[in-house]
Amino acid sequence: MNTATKLGSYVLGLAVVFGGALGVGKVVGPVGAPAAEDHAAMTPMATPTATAGHGEHTAEQAKSDTPGGLQVSENGYTFNPLTTIKAGEPTDFRFTVTGPDGKPVTGYQVEHDKKLHLIVVSRDLGSFQHLHPEMAPDGIWSVKLTLEAPGAYRAFADFAPTGGSGLTLGTDLLVDGDYAPRALPEVSRTAEVDGYTLTLDGELTPGQSSRLTLKVSKDGKPVTDLQPYLGAYGHLVALRARDLAYLHVHPDGEPGDGTTTAGPEIVFYAQVPSVGDYRLFLDFQHDGKVRTADFTLGAGERPAIPAPTPTPTPTSSGHGDDGHSH
């Protein structure tokens, strides 16, 4: 199986999530997206028109998904940073996305109000920025970016070229200076930001669409007048710890659809690719300001260490190694 076909499969996974955000097809099956490519991923010999019954391949498809953001170049598209960044200096960060013809891409589909979403995190996942660069007619994107501390960062460009499928490309950004890595924040289902308290309910189950409910309150009272931001009451980015595999998940329902309330709860469906720890970053808007709340959440059970077989002399001296999971 080559990269292109794997990509097709992953893109479909994303499309499912986007479909949910658009109120088209909730969670369960693939919606509207490149079903032919999905089939190509399952069975490379399949004809491009073989689309029947693709709905039942969801589980298989999840298995073969390659998460986004792990590659700087994928399917002929390449993410090219043009700017070096110094710690603490506001910088006009410029970049291009070049296409299969080697030229900067200038045609993009609008997704969630924007042609391209730029996410920048520190590699230790302690910092997060969600930015919307402007594109010049020649295809050069630019945005004001400040990276406060030296170290290694990862930038993700999340976009869909005109006539193509959605892609997330990732590139490292290295900022010179003494680097002080931080440990991954502890697993937590509560986040505080700017006087808001957010609680997270639900479990991440590897390979399955997992329902997450985020509840927003302020001063002990539920917030019921969240404002739409980029066409939704919340945007959630999930990144896998250690390799920063990228997942852009979206809420179930959208403002104005007649059923989605403006808080206090925002419901998301996220599908993580594997067991592990994930960092979740939620952008939400209230009182005219976008804020970001962050969480660390584990997905699935840790692989069990096989018990020595059999254990002839059970003793009372506990090893204390049970239940140490997060």
Ligand SMILES: [Cu+2]
């Ligand atoms: Cu965005």
